[in-house]
Amino acid sequence: DVKVTQSSRYLVKRTGEKVFLECVQDMDHENMFWYRQDPGLGLRLIYFSYDVKMKEKGDIPEGYSVSREKKERFSLILESASTNQTSMYLCASSLGAWNTEAFFGQGTRLTVV
Amino acid sequence: GNSVTQMEGPVTLSEEAFLTINCTYTATGYPSLFWYVQYPGEGLQLLLKATKADDKGSNKGFEATYRKETTSFHLEKGSVQVSDSAVYFCALRDYGQNFVFGPGTRLSVLP
Numbered sequence: 001d002v003k004v005t006q007s008s009r010y011l012v013k014r015t016g017e018k019v020f021l022e023c024v025q026d027m028d029h030e031n032m033f034w035y036r037q038d039p040g041l042g043l044r045l046i047y048f049s050y051d052v053k054m055k056e057k058g059d060i061p062e063g064y065s066v067s068r069e070k071k072e073r074f075s076l077i078l079e080s081a082s083t084n085q086t087s088m089y090l091c092a093s094s095l096g097a098w099n100t101e102a103f104f105g106q107g108t109r110l111t112v113v
Numbered sequence: 114g115n116s117v118t119q120m121e122g123p124v125t126l127s128e129e130a131f132l133t134i135n136c137t138y139t140a141t142g143y144p145s146l147f148w149y150v151q152y153p154g155e156g157l158q159l160l161l162k163a164t165k166a167d168d169k170g171s172n173k174g175f176e177a178t179y180r181k182e183t184t185s186f187h188l189e190k191g192s193v194q195v196s197d198s199a200v201y202f203c204a205l206r207d208y209g210q211n212f213v214f215g216p217g218t219r220l221s222v223l224p
Contacts, residue, residue: 004156033212040216041216042202042214042215042216042217043157043202043214043217045211045212048211058211090156090157092156092157092212094212098144098145098206098207098208099145099164099206100145100206101145101147101159101162101206102157102159102206102212103159104149104156104157104158105156106155106156107154107155107156109154
């Protein structure tokens with residue numbers, strides 16, 4: 001089975017801290033994604049990567065950056081955490097073909113205080 | 114751009130009732146279509162998918178048929194159980210590689 005693992009289930013950080021969310025997949029997928037999920041807003045794409053060292057902005061990239069130095073790992077970075085970044089963060093991976101599905105991690109619930 | 118519209122929830126049903134969750138999409142090409150399910154506190158899990166017109170995806174008693182003429186992919190189940198209580202997301206993927214998700218429909222099944 002494909003496994004997408006996020007480094008933390010729950011995280012509490014202080015305003016202004018630099019926060020790293022890590023995601024690792026074990027199926028050699030080319031594509032990786034970071035979403036945030038908020039009540040009433042559904043899933044919003046922050047960044048995605050279609051290959052190592054490649055990244056593209058999604059719908060809400062402001063305040064975030066990403067890193068993909070190895071194929072299996074995709075990191076989301078909050079440069080200076082703010083309370084409005086309190087959310088559920090979901091990582092996903094997929095093969096590159098349009099007819100293949102995404103596999104999701106279990107999510108990281110981040111609270112910024 | 115591409116988009117996915119789902120019926121607004123929450124949907125509340127009694128156990129063994131018939132379930133329909135409507136999903137329609139807008140896409141420039143011929144996307145693949147997916148239904149995902151999210152249980153409380155978890156990530157999304159693929160429930161079923163269809164990759165071309167008239168394909169029927171099915172899993173765990175759930176079914177959905179890719180209807181190109183009506184641009185729809187409605188989710189159905191003949192008899193829901195309490196354990197089906199979750200949030201259901203309709204999604205599409207086009208040749209641009211990205212997924213587009215609907216807003217999600219929360220289903221509550223009462224015993």
